[in-house]
Amino acid sequence: xxxxxxxxxxxxxxxxxxxxxxxxxxxxxxxxxxxxxxxxxxxxxxxxxxxxxxxxxxxxxxxxxxxxxxxxxxxxxxxxxxxxxxxxxxxxxxxxxxxxxxxxxxxxxxxxxxxxxxxxxxxxxxxxxxxxxxxxxxxxxxxxxxxxxxxxxxxxxxxxxxxxxxxxxxxxxxxxxxxxxxxxxxxxxxxxxxxxxxxxxxxxxxxxxxxxxxxxxxxxxxxxxxxxxxxxxxxxxxxxxxxxxxxxxxxxxxxxxxxxxxxxxxxxxxxxxxxxxxxxxxxxxxxxxxxxxxxxxxxxxxxxxxxxxxxxxxxxxxxxxxxxxxxxxxxxxxxxxxxxxxxxxxxxxxxxxxxxxxxxxxxxxxxxxxxxxxxxxxxxxxxxxxxxxxxxxxxxxxxxxxxxxxxxxxxxxxxxxxxxxxxxxxxxxxxxxxxxxxxxxxxxxxxxxxxxxxxxxxxxxxxxxxxxxxxxxxxxxxxxxxxxxxxxxxxxx
Amino acid sequence: xxxxxxxxxxxxxxxxxxxxxxxxxxxxxxxxxxxxxxxxxxxxxxxxxxxxxxxxxxxxxxxxxxxxxxxxxxxxxxxxxxxxxxxxxxxxxxxxxxxxxxxxxxxxxxxxxxxxxxxxxxxxxxxxxxxxxxxxxxxxxxxxxxxxxxxxxxxxxxxxxxxxxxx
Numbered sequence: 309x310x311x312x313x314x315x316x317x318x319x320x321x322x323x324x325x326x327x328x329x330x331x332x333x334x335x336x337x338x339x340x341x342x343x344x345x346x347x348x349x350x351x352x353x354x355x356x357x358x359x360x361x362x363x364x365x366x367x368x369x370x371x372x373x374x375x376x377x378x379x380x381x382x383x384x385x386x387x388x389x390x391x392x393x394x395x396x397x398x399x400x401x402x403x404x405x406x407x408x409x410x411x412x413x414x415x416x417x418x419x420x421x422x423x424x425x426x427x428x429x430x431x432x433x434x435x436x437x438x439x440x441x442x443x444x445x446x447x448x449x450x451x452x453x454x455x456x457x458x459x460x461x462x463x464x465x466x467x468x469x470x471x472x473x474x475x476x477x478x479x480x481x482x483x484x485x486x487x488x489x490x491x492x493x494x495x496x497x498x499x500x501x502x503x504x505x506x507x508x509x510x511x512x513x514x515x516x517x518x519x520x521x522x523x524x525x526x527x528x529x530x531x532x533x534x535x536x537x538x539x540x541x542x543x544x545x546x547x548x549x550x551x552x553x554x555x556x557x558x559x560x561x562x563x564x565x566x567x568x569x570x571x572x573x574x575x576x577x578x579x580x581x582x583x584x585x586x587x588x589x590x591x592x593x594x595x596x597x598x599x600x601x602x603x604x605x606x607x608x609x610x611x612x613x614x615x616x617x618x619x620x621x622x623x624x625x626x627x628x629x630x631x632x633x634x635x636x637x638x639x640x641x642x643x644x645x646x647x648x649x650x651x652x653x654x655x656x657x658x659x660x661x662x663x664x665x666x667x668x669x670x671x672x673x674x675x676x677x678x679x680x681x682x683x684x685x686x687x688x689x690x691x692x693x694x695x696x697x698x699x700x701x702x703x704x705x706x707x708x709x710x711x712x713x714x715x716x717x718x719x720x721x722x723x724x725x726x727x728x729x730x731x732x733x734x735x736x737x738x739x740x741x742x743x744x745x746x747x748x749x750x751x752x753x754x755x756x757x758x759x760x761x762x763x764x765x766x767x768x769x770x771x772x773x774x775x776x777x778x779x780x781x782x783x784x785x786x787x788x789x790x791x792x793x794x795x796x797x798x799x800x801x
Numbered sequence: 802x803x804x805x806x807x808x809x810x811x812x813x814x815x816x817x818x819x820x821x822x823x824x825x826x827x828x829x830x831x832x833x834x835x836x837x838x839x840x841x842x843x844x845x846x847x848x849x850x851x852x853x854x855x856x857x858x859x860x861x862x863x864x865x866x867x868x869x870x871x872x873x874x875x876x877x878x879x880x881x882x883x884x885x886x887x888x889x890x891x892x893x894x895x896x897x898x899x900x901x902x903x904x905x906x907x908x909x910x911x912x913x914x915x916x917x918x919x920x921x922x923x924x925x926x927x928x929x930x931x932x933x934x935x936x937x938x939x940x941x942x943x944x945x946x947x948x949x950x951x952x953x954x955x956x957x958x959x960x961x962x963x964x965x966x967x968x
Contacts, residue, residue: 477844477847478822491836529922696936719898722894
């Protein structure tokens, strides 16, 4: 079956669409704010007349290349290409500033490819096992996962713990705007229709990180690269392969968050970055151009987007909005995702999986050859780049829902992001709170309902106890270790 | 006088604004039913406590700096704050947004791409003009004719559409 599948995927028209999808994905992904959801959504209507395998392969290539292309803007101009590549800015951009933009893009290309491979292997080999775990998870476990991710706020706060946690709280409050997930009543809309659906994620993220960066660059003047060099793409290739444990950690985070519905792309890269920082022997070098700080989120991002597909293919449950579009495409083309997906559709599932693998290879090859030209951006004057960032941020914010008010949200959060960056407050805490707000609250209430008002429901299963213990360890572990070290040093003296 | 100046510290002003934001949310929760209010109320109270803690910490640092005259103040060590570039950037962004309603996104984008680089000190007008045209044309082509995406056309666009339909 696999042989037949690969044979179908390698047919000339499929390869042509694979290449076309990759190019479109790279262009869309490189634009600030426009991520895989936009890319796949935009291309979905074009697949109506295509055969099933070609359509899914085309969408898979757009999906993979958009996710990879997102990192280009993150690294070169410190502007997240999409919500899935926010963390790629933190060490990617400092590398670009140090005249190593080529190396950073090399790391991004290789890590994204490896992340894609990890995701693909999980999709093909271990998805039944992962699904068993995912099926055992209920609201208390999901709340614990969100709580665990929120515990990372303390680490993301870069030394300003109280302020970082407060910003996380404000992010949560912003996420509560709109309709309450349990009672369906409107909250914090202050009488405006626009806020009924809640604040949209893309304009908030683009404002906080892209627009604020445009103001910072305008102030700085000159060029992004402080050294007139872009470094070698191949150096990035080597830097990535030298970090197998970082790759492993990023891959595990990406897959786990990808498999869980609703906890997807927007949190995977941030969580992977913070996990890597915690695991590192030199956490102080993070944010100053540590290659590991770029490898981890890139691996996590691409393994997550394929992890997202696992429940889509095997259960027929979309792991994210993007995979919901995949589900729509599959249904439109007569495929039946679910437990019988492999049995009922002949060689077609294998062709689709082969196409997904080929999509990873295509963006990897194109990325390695063309990243150098993208990297030249860092040598252009900031006065020239700033209007481009503003323009692309505006169009990125607008394009998602075609609402001009979203642009105003981008401006407001851009100014807030600028002030926060000026005073060294971690804007990422605000975004992390905002991303996790919905899932935290909804699962909190559902758990309480299941537990008939008892808070012990959060510790009623083995999975939630394990997650709670891990969260506690993550929070107090470093303090215990440092206390232990101090006690040991005292004893030695 | 020095103590009075601390009230104008940007960190404190920022935290006070964020605190006011949390307070507004906290007050608003009292108009919700208990289930819908529970989580936001909890989060806004915790956030307020953390903000107060941050303000106290900042005040403590500032008071200690005032007392220790030998230590250089933050204002001295920081980069000189003479630049109004952030202000220009913000005003142009807001203008870009507001003018979109009148002139439409395409025309405003063209004007913005031409006007901002010279404002920020880029003097190669020829390059600015050529790239302004190329970017706008590329944008129009990709969004309108390839992606079929809708862009705000503004009052001018609506007028031109009306005019062409009459002709």
